[in-house]
Amino acid sequence: MKIEEAIKATGAMDLSAKTVINIAYTSRSLEEPFQAMLKEYDLSAQQFNVLRILRGQRGKPANLSTLQERMIDKNSNTTRLVDKLLKKGWVLRQVCEKNRRKIEIFITEDGLQLLSTLDPIVTESNKKSVSNLTNSELETLNNLLDKLRS
């Protein structure tokens, strides 16, 4: 469905506005079902994002600023986000010995286990999300988005 119909726009939209809205709208339409799925595992999208970043560290700890830097949705309250993960036993938190201002955050075995359970579900969800486009179209789309941000 064309974006104008999707949002039931009244008048003609200029190309820039249309594109900006299309990106936001498409993003939301993908996130909604994904977040609903995560919720069954007591995870928010942000928490999931943090767990994946921690797994990507392969044993190396991450501190809060690293997490913030890499998160898709930047948010000043990474502390409380990590609190939630800690309470559920999916991460560990300890003061860095070399620089006691820093906090080192690790993913736990339970956290890794949870991600393993989610991996196939997430892969399937992603595949389904983009199944209307061919690989070549997906490559084009990624290139355009990369260029748009550059």
Place this chain on the structure above:
Amino acid sequence: MKIEEAIKATGAMDLSAKTVINIAYTSRSLEEPFQAMLKEYDLSAQQFNVLRILRGQRGKPANLSTLQERMIDKNSNTTRLVDKLLKKGWVLRQVCEKNRRKIEIFITEDGLQLLSTLDPIVTESNKKSVSNLTNSELETLNNLLDKLRS
């Protein structure tokens, strides 16, 4: 910048995952400065979205379910969102005479005035957001996003 670099991914990402993340990431990168701009006018992105939908009604009232349906970010609490706009004098709310379950919401003159002030700023912001792409690329991008959602 390629999305893998932007989020500092460790391993290779499959095309579906990459695309889904690219859309979310790009969307956020456009929203952040836009929301910061709106904030100077004491508006959230959602509130702005509602005001524009109401203007699009050209005098015809909208009820809550219409608003919800058309909003980019679906949200079950349109009531409270409208409360905020009401408190700032940008919308009016009255019970529908024909069906007293329904609430009719209108944009006020002040609300229209605010949007008029914002129009050129928003247009400029949108133009700047997508200035790295040619018109032809923008058309392609919109088509791909439309197709992805279809």
Place this chain on the structure above:
DNA sequence: ATATTACATTTGTACATACAAATATTGTAA
């Protein structure tokens, strides 16, 4: 050594969001 500045995180506060339950109104069927 002491003061100053920068850094990293936490906390307070206000606001936003999600979802379920409650309320009120309308339409329909027995």
Place this chain on the structure above:
DNA sequence: TTACAATATTTGTATGTACAAATGTAATAT
């Protein structure tokens, strides 16, 4: 006409988010 289901919105509660101020630590200059 009463009861019941459907519709539209509001409210309660829990959780999430944004930003400024506070805290604690480290590095640098005086």
